[in-house]
Amino acid sequence: MSITTAPDKVKLMQEQKLQELLQHISKNSPFYKELFAQHGIDINAIKTIEDLALIPTTGKEDLQKRNNDFLCVPKDQVIEYASTSGTLGSPVTIALTENDLNRLTLNEYNSFVCADGQPNDIYQLMLTLDRQFMAGIAYYSGLRKLGAGIIRLGPGVPSLQLETIQRLNPTAIVAVPSFILKLIQAAKDHNIDLNQTSVKKAICIGENIRNTDFSLNILGKKITEAWDIKLYSTYASTEMQTAFTECSHGRGGHLQPELVIAELLDEDNNLVPANTPGELTITTLGVEGMPLLRYKTGDICMYFNEPCACGRTSLRLSPIIGRKKQMIKFKGTTLYPPAMFDLLNEMEEVLDYVIEVYSNDIGMDEVLLHLLPLDDSKACDNRIRAYLQARLRVSPHVSYITAEQIQKMQFPEAVRKAVKFIDKRVNQSEGN
Incomplete structure (x- = not known):
């Protein structure tokens, strides 16, 4: 599906994938079988995106209490076990099949393309690639599909990061913004001019670099004032196995409509209008192992639905305003x-x-x-x-x-x- 596909055609595609999801979880998910029975929900009556409102939401607590009841495949079909970081309580395990890993690869390939990634780029990964961290394997596999070069250096150790930049000449880095500031300070301490290095862009993960009006926040300004690089923000969660990534215009993270349905809900679980804070609630599309239906992420943000200057017609998310529980x-x-x-x-x-x-x-x-x-x-x-x-x-x-x-x-x-x-x-x- 093209990035410029008309919204009505995108909606039809999502509704077809929603039907497939409902059939899959009603047959294979102990949790959703019970949910549908308890609330008398006939999945055949759920035809449109609007009909999702007939289904109760699911929350982090459900996943924490009944993690295994979300599994929709036999264990011998699970290829990868990822887990959340445990930021809001006990960690949640997400089981992925071979198809889920391929979907994760596609998700991150699309994200890097959105952030102007090219096959001739070389990315230095300044993040954990072990400890069941889904993002690490997602970035790695997405870059492989893109055909770009990869330097798996891991997190921390600014001196080693700088030495590797000078030795291997990456064109881009993937890092937490506050760590980029530490890199900048280390470069100053060692009299290294970062603007003379090969790095021209940074994929920023885990922290906001923009205000809700898309202007750079203090963290983003501090980075760009010291280092003339292009910043791209990305937002994702382990549970949704999907990322929202900025294009070069920096006006919000783009939805990948073939991979997820996004709703922003108020306190009463009603949809909020554009430019209004709400809790991001997602429905995964195309996930086999642990699909989620109307899952409340706990993250408060806004959405924007006017077409982007890059040509994409998909919904865009603002930076995260905060986590509901925090x-x-x-x-x-x-x-x-x-x-x-x-x-x-x-x-x-x-x-x-x-x-x-x-x-x-x-x-x-x-x-x-x-x-x-x-x-x-x-x-x-x-x-x-x-x-x-x-x-x-x-x-x-x-x-x-x-x-x-x-x-x-x-x-x-x-x-x-x-x-x-x-x-x-x-x-x-x-x-x-």
Whole structure:
């Protein structure tokens, strides 16, 4: 299907794939068989995208409690076991068949093409390629299908990343934006001019680089002010086995309509209009092992449906505003971790940070910022506290810690990515 296919034809294609999904899960998924029976749902009455509203949503808690009941194939057909990072509670295992791995490859191939990837590119992968991390294998297999060169270097170790860039001359990197900042600092420390290297673009994963109006946020600005490279943002989750990736116009992550149906829902599970925050709810298309129907991701964002300047007619997602479960109610103010990340990234006096939220003795949210300050002077402390008060209108607790302490907090044993947010509230779990 072409990227410029008319929306009505795309909808017909999705509805045909939806029929196939409903038949598959009604026969093979213990969870969905039970759901349909409990709610008296006749899958043959679900004909259109609009009819999805007749089906209850599924949430992360369902997957955590009944993980194995979502499996739709015999175990001898499972080729790969991936898992979520456990950011919002216990990790969830996602089982993939050979066809699912091929679909994952297609998903990431489409994503790299959307982000101007070419067969003559060489990508340096600065991310985990083990520990059941689906994204790692997705990027690798998508780049193989693209025909591009791949350097599997893994996460961290800025000095090794820089040495490899100089030695192998990649044209692109795939990395977490905050790590790109560490790379920039390491280059300065070693008198390396990144603008004289071969790298011209970065696929940014795991963190926002834009505001909801698509302008670069502080993290994105800090990167591009120091390094003249093109940034492409991407958003995905293990459960949906699909990515939303920006094109060169940087106006939101493009939906891949042949792979997923996206709904954005309000608190009452009603569809929200364009340009309005809602919870991303997805229905996977073409997944064999663990397909999902109306699965609420917990991520709050907006969608835009006018055609993109790149010619694609598919829906686009804004940067993630926040995770529903991570919303903080602090002294009458609603805060989301991404907004606080932007604030702390903006402060020259703060070199690194971890945000901790916990419940006080009357059950209200409290915020504690673990900060690595520029220096330990009283003047630096005063500037930090005054800035936080001015920007947040409330004063969180502040704890100054060393670089060694912050490293231990951000990288506890066996984590796949830096922990920047710790949730110690009652009935909440640790994550970032």
